[in-house]
Amino acid sequence: MSAASAASAASAVLFEPGSGLTLGEVAVRGPRAGEVAVEIRAAGVCHSDLHILNGDWPEDRRLVLGHEAAGVVTAVGDGVELLPGDHVVLSWFAPCGRCERCASGKAWLCTGTRAVENVLPDGGTAFSSNGEEVWPFLGLGAFTKSVIVPRSAAVRVDPELPFEVGALLGCAVTTGVGAVVNTAEVRPGETAVVVGCGGVGLATIMGLRLAGAGTIVAVDLSAERRAAAERFGATATLDGAAVDVPAWCQEHLGGADYAFEAVGSPRLIGQLPAMIRSGGAAVVVGMPPIGAKVEIDAFDLADQGKRLLGCNYGSSVAAVDIPRLAGLFLAGRLPLDELVGAQRPLAEAGIAFEELEAGIGLRGILIP
Ligand SMILES: [Zn+2]
Numbered sequence: 001m002s003a004a005s006a007a008s009a010a011s012a013v014l015f016e017p018g019s020g021l022t023l024g025e026v027a028v029r030g031p032r033a034g035e036v037a038v039e040i041r042a043a044g045v046c047h048s049d050l051h052i053l054n055g056d057w058p059e060d061r062r063l064v065l066g067h068e069a070a071g072v073v074t075a076v077g078d079g080v081e082l083l084p085g086d087h088v089v090l091s092w093f094a095p096c097g098r099c100e101r102c103a104s105g106k107a108w109l110c111t112g113t114r115a116v117e118n119v120l121p122d123g124g125t126a127f128s129s130n131g132e133e134v135w136p137f138l139g140l141g142a143f144t145k146s147v148i149v150p151r152s153a154a155v156r157v158d159p160e161l162p163f164e165v166g167a168l169l170g171c172a173v174t175t176g177v178g179a180v181v182n183t184a185e186v187r188p189g190e191t192a193v194v195v196g197c198g199g200v201g202l203a204t205i206m207g208l209r210l211a212g213a214g215t216i217v218a219v220d221l222s223a224e225r226r227a228a229a230e231r232f233g234a235t236a237t238l239d240g241a242a243v244d245v246p247a248w249c250q251e252h253l254g255g256a257d258y259a260f261e262a263v264g265s266p267r268l269i270g271q272l273p274a275m276i277r278s279g280g281a282a283v284v285v286g287m288p289p290i291g292a293k294v295e296i297d298a299f300d301l302a303d304q305g306k307r308l309l310g311c312n313y314g315s316s317v318a319a320v321d322i323p324r325l326a327g328l329f330l331a332g333r334l335p336l337d338e339l340v341g342a343q344r345p346l347a348e349a350g351i352a353f354e355e356l357e358a359g360i361g362l363r364g365i366l367i368p
């Protein structure tokens with residue numbers, strides 16, 4: 001495939017306004033200047049895709065879903081130094097590289113990116129179907145065979161890295177580990193509670209072990225996920241339906257140093273400050289529905305010097321953090337392969353989303 005090759009059609013997992021999840025065929029054009037064509041080899045199924053399907057994040061256009069993926073470069077546009085055959089992890093928050101936030105090293109707060117509008121940097125899309133535009137979720141649209149992404153969304157990684165592990169580095173792992181080491185800056189011996197043990201929560205627990213946290217308490221309604229949390233480094237697990245978690249944290253830990261919410265539930269986020277000690281930090285990692293409001297004890301927050309931290313993409317710079325995390329996996333220090341759940345063809349996307357919604361299994365992967 002060359003930059004000038006004709007559009008090719010392939011099946012894709014789509015969000016269709018009004019009807020939700022559908023399978024369809026999309027054509028993709030070749031890469032233009034500053035763009036990279038990537039053949040997707042593995043793509044994770046993330047709660048953010050579910051937010052679109054559930055209407056939590058309103059969208060009135062047809063989208064190719066998928067924003068957590070790894071693959072191989074097949075062609076590049078002018079000005080791109082990547083080569084066909086390079087292995088890449090896709091980053092869903094392609095930074096512009098020029099804004100004040102990017103210039104100050106905070107690419108995860110880039111104000112110039114258009115990825116969150118579900119468009120490429122020029123405001124367009126590389127996907128079409130029967131002559132109509134189809135839009136890339138978070139600028140990627142990874143639930144199909146071939147995608148066009150901006151150069152800053154393609155992070156070159158060691159070809160030894162398995163694709164399904166690379167996919168998780170595109171969102172869940174970078175978010176969860178980053179929440180610990182970048183956002184919260186957890187220090188050895190500090191204590192933490194993690195509410196929600198899906199992909200992001202389990203990555204947060206792995207990050208806590210990597211950072212040398214002392215007591216690591218994992219909370220989930222699923223016994224299967226609590227067992228997984230123990231494998232990843234949790235030193236205690238709680239069934240959130242059976243235990244008053246804030247009371248438990250105060251009684252057994254005197255309040256944790258950190259409480260991470262990895263679900264995106266306003267009700268659970270509101271409980272975080274009551275789980276931590278004075279001077280501790282509550283970290284909102286899971287993505288809530290747009291406009292969600294949280295009720296917290298404001299006096300307790302001020303009086304006890306507690307901190308409430310937002311965390312987008314693990315406060316990570318993808319070009320720096322993704323290769324580092326890949327290196328830690330390849331060195332045997334971050335068992336990311338154990339996060340990988342069922343691997344399915346695109347046609348079984350519906351099952352993967354049902355399992356995600358029901359909290360069954362580990363991180364589901366689609367193979368286009
Ligand atoms: Zn995600």
Ligand SMILES: [Zn+2]
Binds near residue numbers: 109
């Ligand atoms: Zn920027």
